[in-house]
Amino acid sequence: MLSFTPYPKSQSIKEILFSSLAAGILVYLFLIIFQPFGTESFHHPYKYLILFPYTIIFGSSFFASDLCTSRFKNWNIISELLKILLILFLGSTLSYFYNSLFISHVALSFENYCYMFLYSLSVGIPISAIYILSRYIYLNSHKDIPQNNTLEQIETSEHSINTILRISANNTVLTIAENDLLCVQSMENYCTLYYLESNTVKKIWLRISLSNILTQIQTQKIKRCHRSYIINIGKVKNIKGNAQGYKLFLPEIDFEIPVSRSFISIIIPELQHLRT
Numbered sequence: 001m002l003s004f005t006p007y008p009k010s011q012s013i014k015e016i017l018f019s020s021l022a023a024g025i026l027v028y029l030f031l032i033i034f035q036p037f038g039t040e041s042f043h044h045p046y047k048y049l050i051l052f053p054y055t056i057i058f059g060s061s062f063f064a065s066d067l068c069t070s071r072f073k074n075w076n077i078i079s080e081l082l083k084i085l086l087i088l089f090l091g092s093t094l095s096y097f098y099n100s101l102f103i104s105h106v107a108l109s110f111e112n113y114c115y116m117f118l119y120s121l122s123v124g125i126p127i128s129a130i131y132i133l134s135r136y137i138y139l140n141s142h143k144d145i146p147q148n149n150t151l152e153q154i155e156t157s158e159h160s161i162n163t164i165l166r167i168s169a170n171n172t173v174l175t176i177a178e179n180d181l182l183c184v185q186s187m188e189n190y191c192t193l194y195y196l197e198s199n200t201v202k203k204i205w206l207r208i209s210l211s212n213i214l215t216q217i218q219t220q221k222i223k224r225c226h227r228s229y230i231i232n233i234g235k236v237k238n239i240k241g242n243a244q245g246y247k248l249f250l251p252e253i254d255f256e257i258p259v260s261r262s263f264i265s266i267i268i269p270e271l272q273h274l275r276t
Contacts, residue, residue: 006265007080008139008243009070016066019135024059026127028052037119053098058124061091062131076265084128092120140243165217167193169208178219182250183257184230186210194253201252225267226260233270 010016031039031051044050065087069075096116100106163178174193182194182201191213194203206213214224221234231248238249246259246268259267 006243006261007075007077007136009072009075010066010135010139013067015138016063016070019131019138020059020063020066023062023127023131024055024057026130027058027123028055030123030127036122050103054095057094057098058087058091061087061094065090080132084124084132088120088124088128089117091124092117095120163219165219165222167206167208167213167216169206169213172206174204174206178221178232179234181217181222181232182235182252183232184210184213184217186228196252223263223267223270225263226258229257231257231267233267236271239268239271 010019028051030036031054032048039051065083069079069083072079093113096113097108099116100108100112106112165176165178165181167174167176169191176193176195180196182196185192185194186209189207189209191206191208191210192203193206194201196202210224210228210230214230217230218224221232223231223233225231225248235250235252236248237251239246240249241247241259243261243264245261246264247256248259248267249256
């Protein structure tokens with residue numbers, strides 16, 4: 001669904017400042033090139049200088065909004081669109097006061113503000129579309145998690161509780177400590193469990209569906225990451241990729257575990273939390 005489509009957020013002040021400045025400059029270029037809404041009939045020796053503050057107004061609106069929303073979690077495309085609407089509202093309000101008090105010198109009125117808001121929408125919507133698309137492409141290719149980044153392994157202290165997982169499949173009952181489970185791989189009607197026993201990797205085949213086994217073993221660390229995999233995120237050592245596809249690596253096993261796009265918003269924040 002559109003509302004659950006993840007939209008990347010930037011934690012870089014430099015990137016936020018640059019993208020906000022670019023959005024403000026686009027507004028200025030739109031005004032001086034196309035000269036909409038009576039701008040063409042506005043004659044003044046310093047016309048282009050008078051129009052320049054709109055760059056600052058909208059650039060500041062983008063910067064303030066991006067800076068605030070960078071603190072939110074589970075950001076998606078609907079959240080981004082609502083943020084853009086807030087930016088246009090803020091930009092139109094500041095533009096209205098600037099135009100009324102310093103350019104037109106007219107009395108303030110709600111009707112005039114509505115016109116300014118509509119003008120801001122007309123200019124802002126195409127620019128916002130460019131802004132959203134270009135940032136999506138850029139941030140996806142410059143994720144905060146670099147390729148082959150080593151995650152800090154969280155060791156279990158002697159005072160912590162090692163949860164015991166009990167798995168029942170047909171006539172088989174398997175008991176595994178949570179910290180010993182590595183991953184579960186599904187193959188048709190069977191699942192292969194990879195786990196540690198005396199620091200040696202063991203695996204066992206069970207006739208059980210992945211969804212069934214997940215209901216028995218899911219914990220804060222044991223989560224589904226793909227339609228064919230369950231992962232113990234506490235055992236993940238390396239991660240690479242971006243929002244188009246992540247791969248998880250466990251030092252105990254010799255294959256990579258994919259993360260489906262639908263599970264990225266669940267798995268990746270948990271891995272980031274383990275690093276902090």
